[in-house]
Amino acid sequence: MKFVFFIFCNFAFVMKSRQKKKRYSKLILGFVCTIVALLAIVISTIIFGRFTSKEHAMLYIDNDDNIDSVYTKLEATAGPCKIGTFKFLCSLRGYSKKILPGRYDVGEGKGTYTVVQNLRHGLQTPLKLTIPQTHTVDMLAEKIAKKLRCSEDELKAAFHNKALQEKCGVNDTTIAALFIPDTYEIYWTITPEQFVERMKKEYDTFWNSKRLSKAKDIGLTPIEVSTLASIIDRETNDKEDMPIIAGLYMNRLKKGMKLESCPTAIFAVGDFTMRRVLKQHTMHESPYNTYLHAGLPPGPIYLPRPICIDAVLNYNHNDFLFMCARADRSGKHHFSKTYEEHAKYGKIYAEYLNQRNIKK
Incomplete structure (x- = not known):
């Protein structure tokens, strides 16, 4: 019995020792895993965390920049940033061997690793x-x-x-x-x-197929449409008047009449500060002056907006041949079918300019 009891006690002791070792092993393993996890979090935060607190920080790199000038520009652009981590990753990734010029946004919450990768691969911000x-x-x-x-x-x-x-x-x-x-x-x-x-x-x-088709229907090339649109763009900012003016000029073109457009005379003279077109301006010799030459000018007198181009393509079919700006600063126009009616509006507008002492 004593022998059996002794065996049992030794067995219990061994089992207890093994349990303690197993428990200690678990504790050690858990501790090691915690340390590793914490290190992973720290490293991840350092490498992948936000490079700078600035929302927008634009870095411009030229052809003659080297790694040191990139560091200098980056610190000036990004302000307080993880420049140490950035330098480490640049060294690790061999960035100094191939620096690509470009415009790079290093802000917007981008991580340091992402910033380095964008620079290495030339992934610019448009x-x-x-x-x-x-x-x-x-x-x-x-x-x-x-x-x-x-x-x-x-x-x-x-x-x-x-x-x-x-x-x-x-x-x-x-x-x-x-x-x-x-x-x-x-x-x-x-x-x-x-x-x-x-x-x-x-x-x-x-100039998609729809616009090209419309241009063909009205008998103009895309360049000619843009040229006429450029004149309309200088004539008015009023969206309702645009297609009406386009229709008026189309009427003149079809009849072989000179367009007699003030913006073309201004372009011919080359003084874009002019606010009043005088007789002397309409006599200035230039292929762009539609007071002297029939048809459209050689090319656009302005970079026409899409709305003006579409106003030409979808011009208003009317019988107007003349127009005159209204004397109310509305930007709109009086449209006329006869010169006699147009002359009346012209006289009113001339008096309006005189009252405001607009001489040129």
């Missing part, structure tokens, strides 16, 4: 470029060059590049038609030549 309304492509170059990496002179050179113009089916007088005022997503690094080609694609997209 900018929203608005094509403004202006009279000439040279003036357009002046307005948009500061938003792109290329210079004003480089843009002008591309706009007047004969080979590029031929490729796009335009020339110096018609290239303005390609630039339809709207907002487009463009990469900052786009070259001037690529920009012109991109605008040609947007132009082709705009």
